[in-house]
Amino acid sequence: MKITIQTDASVQETTLNITCREITPELERLIEALRVTDKKLSVKVNGEIHLIDLKAILYVETVERCTFIYTEDGVFETALRLYELEAMLAEHNFFRINKSTLLNLNKIESLKSDIDRKIRVRLKNGYQLIISRAYSEEFKSKIGVR
Numbered sequence: 001m002k003i004t005i006q007t008d009a010s011v012q013e014t015t016l017n018i019t020c021r022e023i024t025p026e027l028e029r030l031i032e033a034l035r036v037t038d039k040k041l042s043v044k045v046n047g048e049i050h051l052i053d054l055k056a057i058l059y060v061e062t063v064e065r066c067t068f069i070y071t072e073d074g075v076f077e078t079a080l081r082l083y084e085l086e087a088m089l090a091e092h093n094f095f096r097i098n099k100s101t102l103l104n105l106n107k108i109e110s111l112k113s114d115i116d117r118k119i120r121v122r123l124k125n126g127y128q129l130i131i132s133r134a135y136s137e138e139f140k141s142k143i144g145v146r
Contacts, residue, residue, distance in 0.1 A: 028079040033088060043069055043076030052076065054092050058123055060085055060102040072125050095142055097121070098132040105143065 016034065020027060032042055040051040056071045062082045069076045078085070086096055093105045103121065112120045117133040119140075131139050140146065 025079055029084060032078070032080050033084075039092070041069065041078065043078050045076060050076070054089070054104075055106065057094075057104050058107050058125060058127065059104060059129060060089075060094070062100045095135075095139060097129060097135050097139060101129060103129060103131075108143075111145065 018027070018031070028042075039054045041054060041057070042049050042051055044050075052069070052071060056073070058070045058072065060067065060069050060078075060082065062068075067078050067080055067082055067085065069078055080088075082096075082100065082102065086094070086102055089102060094102045095105055097103045107123045107125075108121055109124045110122045112122070114120045114130065117136055119131040119136050121129045121131060123129070
């Protein structure tokens with residue numbers, strides 16, 4: 001991959017152009033990382049790529065090596081892996097709650113202690129997720145709960 005950067009003081013807005021033979025999964029991940037800085041995430045819908053706002057995301061889950069993004073409007077697939085999304089979304093108030101799920105902390109309505117030090121989280125849409133005990137202490141610390 002060849003990277004060329006040009007600076008020009010007269011430019012009003014930064015523009016990024018990508019020239020490629022084909023869009024590979026690696027290139028999709030790079031493009032996705034750039035879009036997250038604009039607070040949007042690309043998802044696949046019927047073979048087309050759409051952009052969704054990060055604030056619309058309820059949670060992200062990996063199922064059988066596929067990563068899905070859940071919003072109130074539906075479920076969407078992304079080319080990114082969970083660990084890549086975790087790194088990109090950490091500064092946007094997302095937190096890993098178990099081995100396969102990232103939660104948008106802004107979408108929490110209530111918390112309830114569950115068996116074996118697990119925590120049951122109810123989202124604003126009524127859906128419930130379980131925070132595993134491996135992540136529960138760090139979660140409580142993150143949101144300021146004892």
